[in-house]
Structures are given as structure tokens and as C-alpha cells.
Amino acid sequence: MKQLHKLLLVAMLPLLMSVMIGQPVRRVMRKYPSGKEHVVLYFDSDTGDMLKEEVYFENGRVQWSGDYKNGVEDGTWTFYYESGRVKVSETYSNGKEHGLRTEYDASGKKVKEEQWKHGKLIKETRF
Secondary structure, three states, X not given: OXXXXXXXXXXXXXXXXXXXXXXXXXXXXXXXXXXXXXXXXXXXXXXXXXEEEEXXXXXXXXXXXXXXXXXEEEEEEEEEOOXXXXXXXXXXXOOEEEEEEEEEOOOOOEEEXXXXXXXXXXXXXXX
């Protein structure tokens, strides 16, 4: 019986540690018919607030990923081509575009750069 308790404790320790130190909770929200992950959300283990969203192509590569704060986009959002190359990188603050937005073509060449401030386009440069 003691051995069983030890095995259970060892098996449960990573889960208990993640809850104790406030690690985000990862939830697969949608899968492809093949069973591969499609939409994955991360939640704060203490408050239940959504922290991050990841969406995958069926080939397993990330399609886009971004952070949330107080239920809206906040921080860096990155969108990818199916090849894995970055398509767009942009920043948000309080749910609005704020900061630099950079767009790339499929070969990785920078094609456009935009500067945003509180949801308003300030400057655009094409390459």
C-alpha cells in the first residue's frame, strides 16, 4: 500500500507543482479530424483568465500565436506561413494595434512595416 501511495505521489507531483506555482493551464479546444491539435488556449490557473492562443496548421506547425491580458489581445502576435516562416508580427496593447507590425513574403523577405498607436496607423513603409 505504501508503494502505491509513493507511485501516486510521484505521478501527481508535476501537476501539483504546476498548480502551486501558478503555471498556465493548457487546453486543447479543437482538433483536426486526424486528431492533431488545431486550437490551444492557455488560462491562468488562479483566475481562469485566458493568457494565450495558439492555432496550428494540420501539419503541426503554428499558424498563429498571441497573448491576452484582461480578455483582449495584448503583446506580440505572430502569424506564420504553412512552411513555418513568419508572415506577420505585430503588437497589441489593450486590444488595439500598438507598436510595430511587420509583414514578410513567403521567402522571408520583409515587404511592409507599419507603426501603430492605440489602433491607428501612424506610418507605413513598403520594401
